[in-house]
Amino acid sequence: MENLVQIALQNVNMAAILPSLVLTCFGMGLLLINVFLPRGTTRHAVWISVIGLVVTGFFVYTGWGNPQYGFNDAVANDNYTAFFSVIFLFAAGLTILMSDDYLTREGYPVSEYYPLILFATAGAMWMASGTDMLTIFLGLEVMSIALYVLAGFFRGQLRSNEAGLKYFLLGAFSTGFLLYGIALIYGVTGSTKLTEIGIYLNAHGSLLENPMTLAGLVLLSTGFLFKIAAAPFHMWTPDVYEGAPTPVTAFMSAGPKAAAFAAFLRIMEYCFFSLKPEWTAMLWVIAVLTMVIGNVIAIQQTNLKRMLAYSSIAHAGYALVGLVAANEIGYSGILFYMLAYTFMNIGAFAVLVLAGKKGEDNLTLEGFSGFGLKRPFLGVAMTVFLFSLMGLPPTAGFAGKFYIFAGAVKAGYIWLAVIGVLNSAVSLYYYLRIMVYMYFRDAEEDYAWVSLPAAAVISIVIALIGVFYLGIIPGDVMEMAKMAIF
Amino acid sequence: MELIFFYLIAIVAVASGFLVIRCQSPVNSALGLVNTFFCLAIFYVMLHAPFMAAIQIMVYAGAIMVLIIFVIMLLNLGTEARKRYTTGVVWSAIASLLVLFNVMYFIKRGRVTGAEGDITSYTVESVGHVELIGKALFTEYLLPFEIASILLLVAIVGAVVLAKKEV
Numbered sequence: 001m002e003n004l005v006q007i008a009l010q011n012v013n014m015a016a017i018l019p020s021l022v023l024t025c026f027g028m029g030l031l032l033i034n035v036f037l038p039r040g041t042t043r044h045a046v047w048i049s050v051i052g053l054v055v056t057g058f059f060v061y062t063g064w065g066n067p068q069y070g071f072n073d074a075v076a077n078d079n080y081t082a083f084f085s086v087i088f089l090f091a092a093g094l095t096i097l098m099s100d101d102y103l104t105r106e107g108y109p110v111s112e113y114y115p116l117i118l119f120a121t122a123g124a125m126w127m128a129s130g131t132d133m134l135t136i137f138l139g140l141e142v143m144s145i146a147l148y149v150l151a152g153f154f155r156g157q158l159r160s161n162e163a164g165l166k167y168f169l170l171g172a173f174s175t176g177f178l179l180y181g182i183a184l185i186y187g188v189t190g191s192t193k194l195t196e197i198g199i200y201l202n203a204h205g206s207l208l209e210n211p212m213t214l215a216g217l218v219l220l221s222t223g224f225l226f227k228i229a230a231a232p233f234h235m236w237t238p239d240v241y242e243g244a245p246t247p248v249t250a251f252m253s254a255g256p257k258a259a260a261f262a263a264f265l266r267i268m269e270y271c272f273f274s275l276k277p278e279w280t281a282m283l284w285v286i287a288v289l290t291m292v293i294g295n296v297i298a299i300q301q302t303n304l305k306r307m308l309a310y311s312s313i314a315h316a317g318y319a320l321v322g323l324v325a326a327n328e329i330g331y332s333g334i335l336f337y338m339l340a341y342t343f344m345n346i347g348a349f350a351v352l353v354l355a356g357k358k359g360e361d362n363l364t365l366e367g368f369s370g371f372g373l374k375r376p377f378l379g380v381a382m383t384v385f386l387f388s389l390m391g392l393p394p395t396a397g398f399a400g401k402f403y404i405f406a407g408a409v410k411a412g413y414i415w416l417a418v419i420g421v422l423n424s425a426v427s428l429y430y431y432l433r434i435m436v437y438m439y440f441r442d443a444e445e446d447y448a449w450v451s452l453p454a455a456a457v458i459s460i461v462i463a464l465i466g467v468f469y470l471g472i473i474p475g476d477v478m479e480m481a482k483m484a485i486f
Numbered sequence: 487m488e489l490i491f492f493y494l495i496a497i498v499a500v501a502s503g504f505l506v507i508r509c510q511s512p513v514n515s516a517l518g519l520v521n522t523f524f525c526l527a528i529f530y531v532m533l534h535a536p537f538m539a540a541i542q543i544m545v546y547a548g549a550i551m552v553l554i555i556f557v558i559m560l561l562n563l564g565t566e567a568r569k570r571y572t573t574g575v576v577w578s579a580i581a582s583l584l585v586l587f588n589v590m591y592f593i594k595r596g597r598v599t600g601a602e603g604d605i606t607s608y609t610v611e612s613v614g615h616v617e618l619i620g621k622a623l624f625t626e627y628l629l630p631f632e633i634a635s636i637l638l639l640v641a642i643v644g645a646v647v648l649a650k651k652e653v
Contacts (some may be wrong), residue, residue, distance in 0.1 A: 011628070012628070017629065024636060028639070032645065036585075070629075071628055071629035072625065072626045072627075072628070072631040074626075074627070074628075074630060075629055112643055112646075112647045112648065115643065116640070116643065116644065116647070119639075119640045119643075121635065122636070122641075123636075125499070126633060132627075132628040132629075132630065134627060135629055135630050135633065137630075138630050138633040138634055138637060139633065141637050142633060142636055142637050145637065145639050145640050145641050145644060148644070149640075149643075149647055149648060150646030152648060153647070155648060159497055164648075186603075187600050188600035188601065189601050190600060190601035190602060190603035191601075191603070200601055204601075210600070211589075211592030211593060211595075212600060214592070215589070215592070298548065414556065427503060
């Protein structure tokens with residue numbers, strides 16, 4: 001018995017899980033404090049969770065350049081984890097800031113919303129930091145379950161119910177694929193540790209020699225591609241994004257997508273580096289499909305939330321191009337792109353939140369007629385975010401796309417880069433259409449706009465700063481992204 | 487002998503799995519599921535994992551199934567919910583058959599065994615089954631084990647948020 005305790009304590013290294021530990025503690029603390037907070041408002045919970053995110057951010061910062069490993073190689077707090085943690089923290093923070101007023105407006109001022117977002121963020125951090133299949137899987141489940149609940153958070157709204165249920169059923173299905181993949185890979189290699197799997201697969205030959213490796217790789221990829229919302233596993237995205245409360249959609253499109261990329265990239269690089277020709281060929285097809293399907297279907301949408309859902313599919317396709325390139329600039333491009341996407345997409349959703357009326361969202365293109373002239377600040381902010389989503393300089397979207405396509409060209413995938421650029425051109429059409437409605441159409445006369453709450457404005461301003469900073473001086477962050485990859 | 491037994495149980499497991507999706511009444515489906523769980527428990531016994539078998543029966547066939555049946559009875563599904571979804575059955579069948587043939591082809595032509603893990607039947611015999619699981623949970627997989635507790639907490643909070651009458 002004594003022996004056992006010693007073994008356990010040797011491997012415990014709290015520094016390796018410090019940021020997620022702090023965040024989880026804040027989540028649990030907030031759940032307890034919620035009992036004593038006044039009902040009917042969520043303001044206090046907002047500030048406590050923002051403090052939690054900032055404190056976590058401090059511990060992420062101290063972990064930079066000081067990699068810590070622990071728990072028998074189940075988790076690694078390295079630069080890669082730190083970079084992605086910053087993305088998750090920004091996604092959660094911006095979402096929380098825009099949520100407060102929205103929840104009260106829609107009649108669901110329930111403080112449990114915020115701990116759920118904190119737990120989802122912690123789950124995302126475990127996904128990024130996991131170096132064991134089980135850590136990654138459980139992180140994914142913590143994140144997903146919190147998101148299922150958040151998607152169906154507006155219990156009285158049919159659409160929100162549909163979003164929650166659909167996301168839950170399809171998410172559980174995709175989790176089955178992922179777990180099956182992990183089990184088969186474990187069967188082949190006898191380990192769940194990423195490095196050990198990589199060593200075994202590198203030593204023991206080809207994919208076709210052992211069909212279990214092939215099946216495991218494909219099933220594992222399916223599970224992650226579902227979370228990334230890559231075609232042909234994207235079917236859930238429009239309905240779930242449309243039905244979920246708008247801030248939750250903002251969070252879902254940035255944080256969990258980045259988390260799935262983080263885990264997927266780490267697994268591909270640690271475990272399957274010896275099979276690179278095989279999986280890049282597979283992902284080439286998926287990247288092209290994702291970009292084309294996302295952009296082409298987005299053109300037909302008249303509901304902005306749905307349009308941004310398809311645009312988010314397309315952006316997952318751009319990021320997959322970096323994975324196909326599989327070189328330094330491609331990988332660091334993914335990290336950069338995910339950070340840029342977090343700012344521009346959450347910013348766009350924050351504008352959507354503030355564009356709403358009481359009781360119902362204002363999400364149609366028609367509803368945006370004259371929006372830019374009536375609400376100058378929101379109009380300009382939306383324009384900047386849309387320019388960034390298109391990928392025009394001097395915004396973050398341009399720098400991100402530039403790095404990713406540069407990686408693809410450097411790796412010899414000229415055609416992939418060409419298809420990516422052509423897709424960006426297609427996306428100009430539907431992003432510009434929003435602007436045409438905002439500035440060149442007359443607004444309805446009697447239109448009651450909601451007031452501008454301070455917290456949501458702070459969130460938009462932070463997103464604007466992020467978009468311009470990453471767009472004008474991308475070099476610094478790109479250097480950090482290069483230091484972050486393996 | 488063991489092989490015959492395996493095939494017998496396997497046939498029962500697949501058949502009850504089929505009943506789960508084909509039965510008209512939800513309660514019958516649930517009973518089919520119980521049957522499948524029992525068959526899986528027998529497989530664990532055949533793999534020399536009696537502890538897993540016991541857990542399988544207690545947790546799945548016991549606790550979870552009771553919950554499922556409770557929910558079915560509380561919801562009192564109407565006739566609408568009993569309608570079966572029949573769209574795309576043909577395509578799904580074709581796709582499933584293709585996957586099946588694919589898998590069979592690969593298994594036939596390739597090698598399907600992998601590396602030998604740390605824990606062999608010999609170590610299970612000498613150390614003991616429950617001890618090995620306990621040791622793995624609290625040493626090697628300590629962090630995933632702890633994350634699982636957060637997972638349960640999130641699930642509970644989520645269930646309360648979604649189901650509470652007044653919030």
